[in-house]
């Protein structure tokens with residue numbers, strides 16, 4: 001039965017794989033739900049073409065498509081190294097069909113599909129913070145946007161510098177080989193980053209909105225190889241005849257401290273600019289410590305990656321762990337019932353096992369909490385403080401947090 005709002009154990013929606021014939025309806029639903037104009041939709045589909053129909057789901061009301069969700073096959077750097085994950089995108093429900101269980105039906109099927117395909121983890125960037133925890137996704141990565149008045153951005157005299165590094169500035173598309181090579185090295189070493197192919201960079205540096213300046217790439221290199229890059233564009237502003245231009249940095253990546261210094265020196269030295277803004281930086285970016293007065297940075301934190309353990313015991317067993325822990329976890333997971341139950345986790349620097357057990361649980365929590373904590377940035381003790389999980393055996397949560405610890409902040413930087 002379905003009630004008047006469309007809720008109930010037998011919803012009116014059918015969820016099935018996309019077919020070519022769905023294309024116009026799919027375009028309509030996703031564009032309207034995400035408020036995309038034509039150019040925005042084209043950019044989205046160029047980056048995420050529907051190449052594997054089975055990975056795009058549509059929900060229908062009778063014959064009519066009313067919801068969509070896509071799973072990309074991404075490689076994401078996890079604590080154990082780069083691994084394939086389902087990258088969830090293009091989620092949208094036709095406005096008049098919202099809050100009637102369409103997304104819930106799509107999520108149920110999508111998570112089951114990923115599980116059947118053997119994917120252990122799924123990840124997404126969420127449009128709003130209130131949507132995905134009920135589907136078992138946890139906020140796993142926080143990053144920051146940073147802005148500074150250029151006149152306040154004075155680097156300390158002792159920051160590492162290296163003679164012999166050169167700084168090259170080009171239109172970004174001319175620097176593509178360097179960007180790809182550097183990004184590949186950086187992404188494999190930083191938990192939370194996704195592997196990027198050429199189209200990802202083309203998406204970032206391709207034709208810009210009307211009136212925007214060309215994206216630039218500054219690349220720092222030694223005699224042998226590139227060591228760091230920043231992608232940015234400039235904006236011209238004048239105020240009563242005074243130059244008030246802006247440097248807007250899309251991303252910055254350095255293999256070592258002297259390369260990082262050289263990049264900041266370049267970005268903080270553009271004539272006619274008074275402001276430098278960084279769209280995405282890791283939370284542990286050392287910039288505040290490199291400045292004479294790091295407090296002058298304006299910093300805004302936001303959540304980027306949400307993570308879901310699709311195959312919870314396998315994902316926990318595969319992870320690398322910083323310290324030994326032996327804990328019994330009672331897990332709820334409404335959308336992946338195969339994850340539910342009581343699990344004994346025995347983990348440590350040598351490896352981990354996860355087995356179903358009938359021992360008394362030491363902690364009761366939801367799969368979303370483990371998804372949030374998996375990358376090592378978000379503490380389970382925070383969830384406990386918020387009353388979101390229950391600790392039956394005092395100290396267990398601290399031991400889990402210690403074992404989950406990662407020294408570097410995870411960072412994604414690529415919305416998908």
Ligand SMILES: CC(=O)SCCNC(=O)CCNC(=O)[C@H](O)C(C)(C)COP(=O)(O)OP(=O)(O)OC[C@H]1O[C@@H](n2cnc3c(N)ncnc32)[C@H](O)[C@@H]1OP(=O)(O)O
Nearest residue numbers: 033089090091092093098099100101102103104124127130
């Ligand atoms: C990875 C990505 O692609 S992120 C992009 C997500 N898409 C968008 O933001 C586009 C605009 N929004 C939409 O298309 C829709 O509102 C969606 C997809 C967010 C939700 O779809 P719906 O079909 O309305 O969700 P559904 O009815 O299954 O809701 C399930 C539950 O989530 C809640 N919920 C759904 N959307 C939201 C939201 N934006 N904020 C808070 N709660 C929400 C519902 O209230 C419901 O709660 P309940 O189980 O306690 O009753």
